[in-house]
Amino acid sequence: MTEGLRDRTRRAVRAEIAEVALGLFAAQGFDDTTVDQIARAAGLTKRSFFRYFPTKEDAAFAGVDVTGEHVVHALRERPVDETPWRSLHQVLRDWQQRIHASEQAVASLRLIESTPSLRARVHEKREHWRGAVSEALRDRSDGGLDAFTADLLVNAATAALDTATREWLRSGGTADRLALLDRAFALLGPKEAAGAGPSRNGRQ
Amino acid sequence: MTEGLRDRTRRAVRAEIAEVALGLFAAQGFDDTTVDQIARAAGLTKRSFFRYFPTKEDAAFAGVDVTGEHVVHALRERPVDETPWRSLHQVLRDWQQRIHASEQAVASLRLIESTPSLRARVHEKREHWRGAVSEALRDRSDGGLDAFTADLLVNAATAALDTATREWLRSGGTADRLALLDRAFALLGPKEAAGAGPSRNGRQ
DNA sequence: GCAGAACATGTCACCTAGTGTCGAGTAGTA
DNA sequence: TACTACTCGACACTAGGTGACATGTTCTGC
Numbered sequence A, B: 001m002t003e004g005l006r007d008r009t010r011r012a013v014r015a016e017i018a019e020v021a022l023g024l025f026a027a028q029g030f031d032d033t034t035v036d037q038i039a040r041a042a043g044l045t046k047r048s049f050f051r052y053f054p055t056k057e058d059a060a061f062a063g064v065d066v067t068g069e070h071v072v073h074a075l076r077e078r079p080v081d082e083t084p085w086r087s088l089h090q091v092l093r094d095w096q097q098r099i100h101a102s103e104q105a106v107a108s109l110r111l112i113e114s115t116p117s118l119r120a121r122v123h124e125k126r127e128h129w130r131g132a133v134s135e136a137l138r139d140r141s142d143g144g145l146d147a148f149t150a151d152l153l154v155n156a157a158t159a160a161l162d163t164a165t166r167e168w169l170r171s172g173g174t175a176d177r178l179a180l181l182d183r184a185f186a187l188l189g190p191k192e193a194a195g196a197g198p199s200r201n202g203r204q
Numbered sequence C: 001g002c003a004g005a006a007c008a009t010g011t012c013a014c015c016t017a018g019t020g021t022c023g024a025g026t027a028g029t030a
Numbered sequence D: 001t002a003c004t005a006c007t008c009g010a011c012a013c014t015a016g017g018t019g020a021c022a023t024g025t026t027c028t029g030c
Helices: A005-028 A035-042 A046-052 A056-061 A069-077 A084-101 A103-113 A116-140 A147-170 A177-188 B005-028 B035-042 B046-052 B056-061 B069-077 B084-101 B103-113 B116-140 B147-170 B177-188
Strands: none
Touching: A005 A035, A005 A046, A005 A056, A005 A103, A035 A046, A035 A056, A056 A103, A056 A116, A069 A084, A069 A116, A084 A103, A084 A116, A084 A147, A084 A177, A103 A116, A103 A147, A116 A147, A116 B116, A147 A177, A147 B147, A147 B177, A177 B147, B005 B035, B005 B046, B005 B056, B005 B103, B035 B046, B035 B056, B056 B103, B056 B116, B069 B084, B069 B116, B084 B103, B084 B116, B084 B147, B084 B177, B103 B116, B103 B147, B116 B147, B147 B177
């Protein structure tokens, strides 16, 4: 009924493994760190490591929410009269702000962004929830948004986010991430339509 | 001086391995096909397979040019007075048309799109040449395009391409890919600026 | 045509990520 | 106390990928 001791210890162990792993990744790189090393440093076996994380990559993602669970939820909370594009903008803005608040999350993000295999994994995860986000978007505006346009908006939004993140990394973390995101969203906003009018995209 | 027999046989062997691999992938799925199987079916050793392809994934990419080498080149050929967005549109349009012409390339694309690990790999490859494309774009319009905007345009263009491809797959291959791509590019075109005016992005 | 370099291939040994299984110990419960 | 559920280590195994070595084949200069 209550939390249960086992669940609590399990989460605590998980968090500790992630912390140890992050430290090793930062020190000697992701690829040059073996699971065995992490496990030993955390005081357990390789086998047990995999009982806490399905893959080595997942240890790097602990702490950062890349599942989009939150995005979908936040999207449903936005006012209905808001354009889809603006909703996406605001939701990603919030997400970025939340990430930026945690020092460890920023470190994870930096590691991810500088490791090819991890970046690939991000895309994989994203594709997973992309459908859900697109659907949530379509639910909000009743009928006024077809699947294709919704998909396009979501893809464009992640493109904006990626570009902003990339530029921020290029600046060495000094640039204003939110301003970059705003600029990206401003430049990329869909022509018209996509707002509320059901059929208005005739201008090939 | 001439082609050299060795290079020719090497390319022939490579192509044959790829063909065998494609067949096995299509028949039993990418993940359920081992390198050993492919190698044996092609009449060589696992070790030799890896002398032709750096990874198992790469065997699935033979035949499809995802390196963007061509994109960069084609971009430099576009008329200078064309807007960056339109150039990207045209170049990707050509690329898609070229792919569509080859039956095998379409098969590869279908396989890739339906296999998570391969999709991830596409993104990885894309990130690799994204910088080069962005740079080519910036070279064309002398000074009128900053790195951030160029990156954004390239990212947005791939978003358009992805969305079109996805919709096309969703239609079971019946939809008109080019029309979808056109529609995506039309909806996503950058507000203004990005054309030639050096400084005009003041409207937060 | 031949000697030697350059190259291709198979074999073997090895590393790492990841999984199945089993047996011992430990926490939670009646 | 006895039963159950969960956790962990130990062992073995598969699969992708690499390095080293030996053998044969092709190319090149003479």
